[in-house]
Amino acid sequence: MQPGIVGLRGAIAAAWEEDLRAVRQDSFDVGRGREALFFIQRFYGLISGLRPQIQRAWGPGGHVHVVDSPELGGPGPRVSQSRIRLRNHGELVVVELFSYINGTSQPNHEAGLDREIRVADVEPLVFVTELYRAAVDFLQVALNLDLLLGGSAWLYEHVAANYFVTTGKWASVGEVYRRATREFAVADSFESVLSSFGPKPGVESPGGSNGSNGSNGSAADSEEMRLSIEQLQRFLETQADLDNFLRVVQVAVAADQEDRPVTSTEIADSLGLDSLAVTKLGRLLTESPDVCREGE
DSSP: OOHHHHHHHHHHHHHHHHHHHHHHTTOOOOOTTOHHHHHHHHHHHHHHHTHHHHHTTTOTTOOOOEEOOOOTTSOOOEETTEEEEEEEETTEEEEEEEEEETTEEEEOGGGSOOEEEEOTTOOHHHHHHHHHHHHHHHHHHHHTOOOOOOSSHHHHHHHHHHHHHHHSSOOBHHHHHHHHHHHSOOOOOHHHHHHHHSOOTTOOOTTSOOSOSSHHHHTGGGSBOOOOHHHHTTOGGGHHHHHHHHHHHHHHHHHHHTTOOOOHHHHHHHHTOOHHHHHHHHHHHHTOTTTOSSOO
């Protein structure tokens, strides 16, 4: 995932988590009686607030054209060659996508973004979920990329990534779920999260559980929720550790030519890493057998 996309994804996740935190604390305002108006205002404000990250999403030399349009009756915000317009239909918000072809804006029904979103009398969590789903869907079409923010897996992965960054350890599935539910409003049951991130039936996990029922199944929530390099790469907080990982790979390639091992002491001294950074580096190498085949 390119740095520009990581930055945009991180900004969306931060705003999304802030609203999920507000819902958890019963402080999120959906504008009862004026939900459609509030939804449109928050959507347009969200796209406007993400403008710097959207402009840099394509990386160096790939400036993205963004035009704000905060007026409720206006044409809607534009990103690159796509424009989205939300209309107030009382209990519903109608979403319409337009694409620019030869300088002319035309409806784009084929993109699949056109929809009606019911916002009247819905729970705050539903309101927030629909708001960010619409924003993510629009940006993915406009920028022609996948932000990997579908479903709710990203939230639990983010909690697990932050735990790893601060402690140098992998959190258990149970700990990740408890931390997520204490801080954010979520709709997922523990069982659904466990089925997504816990050990799979018939597959032995690093902790020795095979995901079966009985004593092993009841202990499945204590299994480590390990994230791959690819998963960690999606988050802003892990970039420093991943940079260290890449630097170690370069050292390892040179050491392999000399047929000598690479030690943690050598890496700590040459890269100026503290003990926590070295510990995290060791765990990342453990998850990369193609890089570290005989590591301790």
